[in-house]
Amino acid sequence: MNKIIETVALIHIKNKKLLLVRPKSKKIFYMPGGKLDDGEDNLKALIREIKEEVKLDIDPKTVDFYGTFEAQAYGKDKGVIVRVHCYTASHTGNVQSSSEIDETAYFSHEEYVKGLDPAPAVKLILEDLKKKGLVE
DSSP states (O other): OOEEEEEEEEOOEETTEEEEEEETTOOSOBOSEEEOOTTOOHHHHHHHHHHHHHOOEEOGGGOEEEEEEEEEOTTSOTTEEEEEEEEEOOEESOOOOOTTEEEEEEEOHHHHHTSSSOOHHHHHHHHHHHHTTSOO
């Protein structure tokens, strides 16, 4: 049986580009978000992770489910799947890297897939956003 890593992520688009983050000591960009702590639901995890990673305060009343995407987990053994529950939301604050994050950047679909080594789940999410005309 495959191992599944459950995660939540924020879809934050600016000028038809998706916000991605590069965690400390990694060379790849991922969706802002992360794994749920014990006893946490998706909403609580999303609010906590986004505050921790990019210092945005999400307005819980505006959180809207976008979709769930599954793919091989980047850098994990074959068959380890990441399941990313994606949400959109209004927020206050400006995107800033936290101590967990080395870099934040906005990517079009093409900019990301032409990158060194795209994460399969992020690639799927960007493909979906592009198909819907939300990103370039």
